[in-house]
Amino acid sequence: MKIMVVVAILLNLFVFQSVNLGQLPSTNIGMESKKTDMKDFTARVTVPKKLKTGKAFAVKADLQVNTEQTMTMMSRENIFVFLIKDRNGKQINSFGVHDVGKVRTLSGKETISEAYHYKIKEPGVYMISAVAEFKIDKDGSIKGYKIEADPQTVEVTE
Template sequence: MRKWLLIIGVFMSAAACSTISTPPEPVAENRDNPNIKAGDFSIPASEQKQSFSAKIYVPGQVKANEEFVVEASLENLSDNDFTMAHAAKIFYFIIKDSSGKTVNTFVMPEVGITRPFPARAKFAETYTYKLEKPGHYEVTATAEFAIEDNRFQVKTNTAGFEVTR
């Protein structure tokens, strides 16, 4: 019995010593598209700039003191299915006046929502707001989400609109 225990122990020791550890994958940065930022990417560097797209839509003209709706969309342009995690919503919206001053406050609970993000899928969210002062404004949104341990920030285009009396 001791002989078998000794043989098994030798084999287990040899197996433990022969384990090869692989170095971590290099961190890739997306320098081609300034609208996509992440600490790491699980997506090959050649596909990063084509993986996600974000767009924003707003009416060209709205009336002062009346609610209007801004819509932002995030699209998975890749052929890969992902599981994404995000706060209560995916997008953070920012509205600025003609002098560049932020005129809205956008607070969102950091609830950890996890959902599938299939290949070629698109998610859209809306934001309802009301402005009192007539003038020219611009709105942008940033999608903040994570896939595995990789955090992403994808900014939309900037959309201008007029607030009239």
């Protein structure tokens, strides 16, 4: 069992090597899309509705585990990558991704939360979302997941 966990961590580190800003690494092996088989997980992002320019705010992302099954989750240090886009769809934030692998045991329904702090410099309307990417080991079968939370809108005024 220990050897399997070490192999999974090493595989995880190779799969999640480097990320261009605004893009997530993609693997075609066992990756589930948002539309299929997501009943076990729900992603949600929470943002303030109105902000002032230059004022720091927090974006909170939650990954809800909707099953009672015990499973092993493998991910980067942070599960979520946060995306902030202007009204033209241009990403305005950069987000550093740490390639350190993390293994967690999930035993029943629980929520994993992460926060991201940012300042928007220009007034306007922005879309904020978060994408969770991780792998699950259920009974020796490893499956990759990539789940995007529904984007939320924030209005930034001077």
